[in-house]
Every structure is written in C-alpha cells, then in structure tokens.
Amino acid sequence: MPKKNHVGGKRPAKNYDPSYGKRPAKGGPKAGSRSPGHRGFRPEVEDAPRQKNRWDADDRAARSGARDERAPRRFDRDDRAPRFNRDERPAAGRGDREGRPARFDRDERAPRFNRDERPARGGDREGRPARFDRDDRAPRFNRDERPARFDRDERAPRRFDRDERAPRFNRDERPARGGDREGRPARFDRDDRAPRFNRDERAPRFNRDERPARFDRDERAPRRFDRDERPAAGRGDRDGRPARFDRDDRAPRFNRDERPARGGDRDERPARFNRDERPARPAFGERSERPARFDRGDRPERPSHGDRGARRGGYQPQDDVVLERLEAEAIQAEDVEGKTFGDLGLGGNIVNALAELGAAAPFPIQAATIPVVLEGRDVLGRGRTGSGKTIAFGAPLVERLMENGGGKNRRPGRLPRALILAPTRELALQIDRTVQPIARSVGLFTTQIYGGVPQHRQVGALQRGVDIVVGTPGRIEDLIEQGRLDLSEVNVVVLDEADHMCDLGFLEPVQRIIRNTADDSQKLLFSATLDKGVAALVNEFLENPAVHEVAGEDQASSTIDHRVLVVEHRDKDRILEQLAGRNGKTVIFSRTRAYAERLTEQLEDAGVFAVALHGDLNQAKRTRNLHQLTSGRVDVLVATDVAARGIHVDDIDLVIQADAPDEYKTYTHRAGRTGRAGREGTVVTLIPRSRRRRMEELLSRAEISAEFVDAFPGDDIIDEIAGRVPTRAQLEAKTAE
DNA sequence: AAAAAAC
Secondary structure, three states: OOHHHHHHOOOOOOHHHHHHHHHHHHOHHHHHHHHHOOEEEEEEHHHHHHHHHHHHHHHHHHHHHHHHHHHHOOHHHHHHHHHHHHHOOOOOHHHHOOOOOHHHHHHHHHHHHHHHHHHHHHHHHOOOOOHHHHHHHHHHHOHHHHHHHHHHHOOOOOOOOOHEEEEEEEHHHHHHHHHHHHHOOOHHHHHHHHHHHHHHHHHHHHHHHHOOHHHHHHHHHHHHHHHHHHHHHHHHHHOOOOOOOHHHHHHHHHHHOHHHHHHHHHHHHHHHHHHHHHOOOOOOOHHHHHHHHHHHHOOOOOOOOHHHOOOOOOOOOHHHHHHHHHHHOOOHHHHOOOOOOOOOOOOHHHHHHHHHHOOOOHHHHHHHHHHHHHHHHEEEEEEOOOOHHHHHHHHHHHHHHHHOOOOHHHHHOOOOOOEEEOOEEEEHHHHHHHHHHHHHHHOOOOOEEOOOOOOOHHHHHHOOOEEEEEEOHHHHHHHHOOOOOOOOOOOOOEEEOOHHHHOOOOOHHHHHHHOOOOOEEEEEEOOOOOOOHHHHHHHOOOOOOOOEEEEEOOHHOOOOOEEEOOHHHHHHHHHHHHHHHOEEEEEEEEHHHHHHHOOOOOOOOHOOEEEEEOOOHHHHHHHHHHHHHHOOOEEEEOOOHHHOOOOOOOOOOEEEOOOOOOOHHHHHHHHHOOOHHOOOOOEEEOOOOHHHHHHHHHHHHHOOOOOOEEEEOOOOHHHHHOOOOOOOHHHHHHHOO
C-alpha cells in the first residue's frame, strides 16, 4: 500500500505522514530494510529536490509505474477496483470475501459482452453465431440500457455490493466509457484485466458462488426485469425489506441448521392451524366418491363447450354428476353485467388494487368463481384463454388469507399460507405480477419460487416471512427437501394450467408438493382446457369441488380467426419470413427448441427482428427476450410450447404455428396467446400436405373450424393473413412486375 | 417425441 501510494502519489510526504513518518522514525530492522532500500528513504531524501528531480529524472520510471496504476484508474475502472481490492482484502478479512474475486469477474464480463456485441452492431452480424446476434439485437434497441443493466443487476443482488460500492461508480461511468472505448482504452483494458485477474480468480469463483459465471448473469438479469416490470411490486418487496435483502440472505444460511427444528414444529402447527381455521371444510369421507365421479366422466373424448351449453343435462350419465353441477354453476355473461368485485365479496383494498391492474369490473369466470372460492370450497374453473383466470383465483385467495389471518400474519418468519403452482417460470412470474399488488394492498407478501436463478433470495424472502408463494414445481420441491420451505400452513393451493400440471413429469412432483400442504387445504384448479386429466389430483385432494365455466365459450363467440396454410416444405422458410415480416406483435411456435433457435436466426437474416424463448436459454435470456416482446422492442417471438400456456402479452394479433401441434389442447393454448380479453387475433398454422388429415381431426377436437389454403411464397393470402394492406412496397412491386 | 420443471 504505502509503496504504491508513494509512487503513484508522487506527492509530498504530507500525504503519507502516517506511514512514512513512522517508518523512518521506527528505524527498526523491518522498516529500515524496506523503506531505505527502496522507496522508503528515497521519498524523504528526495522530498526536497523531489518534485523537480522526479519530474525530470524519475519521470519515466515513476510515470511508468504510475501509469500502471493510474492508467487503470482513468481507463480502467475495472482494473482499479481489482487492484485496490487486492490490497484491501487482506485487511477486510478474506474469510468472508473469498467471494469477492467474483466482482472482478463481473467487471470483466461486461467488457466481454460489449466486445462481442459491438462487432455485431458493426453490421457483421452474419459472421457471428446466431446467439450472439440475438444478444446484439437487444443492444440495438437498448444499447444504452443493457450494459448498465447487466452491471447493476449483477452487483445489486450481491451482498458484496456494499463493499463494492466503488465498483458501482464504475458502472455508472462505464456506459460513458463504452462510448469512448473505440477510441482507446478498450484494448488497453482488455489486455490488462481479463487475462490476469480473470484467470486467477475465476477458478476460485466457481467454488465460492457455486455457480459458473453464466449462472450469475442469469440471476441478475431476472432481477433487473423484475424491477422494470414490477415497479410497484418490485418495490413492494423492498419497501419493507430492501437493503436487508442481502443481509437477510446470509442469515438464512446460518438458520439452515435451525430449521430442522422447525420441521419438528411442522407437524404440530399445520394440524392446529388447519383444524382451527377451517372447521367448515367438508369431511374427508366424501372424497373417494366425488373424485370417482369426476373420473368417470367430465370430458370422455372430446366433449365440446358448444354441446355442453346447447344441451344442459344432456350429458352422459357418468358425466351428469359433475356436469350437472357444472351447468348449475355455469355463469352467463349477462349475469355479470352490473356486478362489481365488491358485490362478489372482495374488500375495498382488493377492489382498488384490481382497478389499478385494469380490472374495473369482473369478467364472467371471475364472477363465477370468486364467491365460491370465498366460501372455502374446492373449485375447478374453466375459462377460455385470456378470460381472466388469474384474478379469478388470485383476488379471492388474498381475501381468504385476510379473513383467516389477523395481525399475527405479519410476524417475521411466518409460514406461507397460500401456494400457487404454474408449469413455467414465466407464467409463475406473470401470476405474481398480478397477485402481488393485490396481496400488497392488504399488507400481505408474495414471493416467487422458481428455478434457473439462485435460491438465496428466495430463501431469504421465505425466512423474512411471506404469505403467498408463487412458483414452479421443481424449485419448490427442492426447497422443501432442503428444509427451507415449509408448506404445512398452506391452506389454499392453486394449480394454474391444472390439466397440464397433471401431465407426465408434472403430476408426481405436484402431488408430492400438495401433500406437504395442510390436509384440508382448499384446492383451486384452473385451466382453459380443464378436463378429466386432472382426475388424479381431484381424486386425491379435492372434496366436493365446485365446477365452474362460462357459458357460450365456443368458436362462434371467439374473436380468433383460424387459418391453415398447406405449404411445400421447401417454401416454409420464405413463407414464415413473409408472415413474420409484418407490423404488429407476432408469436411463432415451433415444436423443438432447436427449430425455434434456427428460425430466430433465419428471421434475423431476413431482416426481421426476432427473439427466441425456449428451455435451452438461460433464465436471464428467457426473461429478457419475453420482455423484449412485451415492451415492444421486438415484434416477433419464436417460442416452443414453453410460451404456449398462460403467457399474456398485450396486443399479439398473430400467432404462427411453424409446426402444427400434436394435441388439440396445445393448439387451443397457443392460439390463446392472441384474441385475449375479447380482442381480435389470427392464428395461422403451416402444415405439409401430408398432414392435412391429421390437422383436420385436431381442429375438430379443438372445436375449431379453419380454412385450409395452399400457399406459396409471395401469395397474397399470406400478406392478407399478416394483415398487410396492399400499399407501399407491395404495390410498387406489383407495379414493377 | 418434445417440452417443461432443480441443481
């Protein structure tokens, strides 16, 4: 330290009084050996003549030395931090900070990203990997924002941030720097930093964080989005807990050991709570019967909404039990007119929160299920895509917690009392964005528990105490197994996309999770395609469920126009380009991740900005790319079925199925990304001639009628579907021909 | 057969 300061400082001894004055004074063996030999004495002796001599004679040496240190400051803030940190670390106490190196890496990362991205911007995209290009795109739109965001995201979340505040300054300054890069420092910095610091630090880093750098990125990005997307919500979490988050996270670790103890309490608490709070619950005895009934019937093969509505009570005997009740509870759109959320039994705060969310008056499915959920009954809700199911279960769920809660619910460390499960992370996030504001309006907290991001934040939130957990099965079960998530006091469980949650691969984890909730917890199952597939869950967990749907939800009342284009395989790419190169938000579905990826690149090459969404992307990219569409920075999203269900993006007016779906339910859900809340939309499915028959059958099962048309690149029908009005380029082209 | 869901 002193040496550096001295050399770098090239200033009068004043600055070094503390260390300098002492050394010579001590004159001890150590001080003497060091300082006198090298800089220790020089400075003082030279002090008098110093400045001049130095500037002249020592100039070069000093400067060279100084450069090493100063250059970094000016050019490379990244460098600086690292160096200073090095020196400081020992003092700071390495024990805890072995993790720090990570910071350095972060600093370096940004640069790296920039490098890759910049060239891309340059316009050499073609040469690069498809993935990079995508990343670049965002930059194009967000140039200014990205770099900054990445940096912020990475550090903010970290507990190290506090210590690293210096680095933060760097962040802020970097952006500017980014601009200057080209001129100079960029190269310098790169050479200096990355090689040395990174190599050494990286290895250790992996150990510390446990995760590779990539994971870190993922973790941070998501956060950033949270902020952007959930201004209110994001802060909501922070209002009470903000700065403490990091700290809290650490504590959790220590608490780990303590939790086991909790486990012991679980058995007791849950039981008591449940019994006391939900005495009204129906007896278990009936379970075995009802489920069975549900099992038999519901929708044997392909029951149609239309049929149902048309012939009430005309169902097969086995279905009668369920269906009859269903019919009895079916709500007519007319019945909803004039009703308010308050009329349905929701409190003022919740009603206001809903209004702020844009829900002024209840939709049919909401009017149908909210009162029943408030009664405490198990509910099966079926409302078509975009009909408002999230609020249908979210609002009454919060109201229920309020009724059963009381002040004791705010105590730190309280266990969650409601659980909402969703099949994808994006959907879980989306649900939370709706439920959180509602919960916050009455002082309740929610937290998201899903994979792909570090768990410490999630665990920290749980330890502080939350009322509603929203998440995906994997991470939830993981945390349960770790003893960090106790669902024993959960007395309301919601399964969104319930039928999908009963699919192979989901069912068992979901069952195990539900078994961790209170025995008599209220179960709410919702889906646009709710069918007998949920029998497995209904049989085991639901009691005398009320089944609700909205009458008249058939294609005749739909706002979606369905088309099928029969195309030659070789024409597929060009037709997709023609379709996607439109104005307006478009979602393209592919059957595989690889094709989604390839198609995204292909569209890029064709000049159509597009982003991908599939399970091969890290969570940061998934979140970011989806946000690109919602924010309007990009109009085209190419996705696998990860985006088929539940995802709501305003104003998607065209859904393109580059690959036809295999199941009618998949068709229904994909198509449901458009035509939401009564808006109009178009769904176009591309199929090879050989698939025509199969497609017709699928549409029949989905109770959808669509026009089949042979199409070739350039055909008017394609432009028509894309919503192009024959003007501009098109007219010119035709004129030219 | 694929996709999703933990690390």
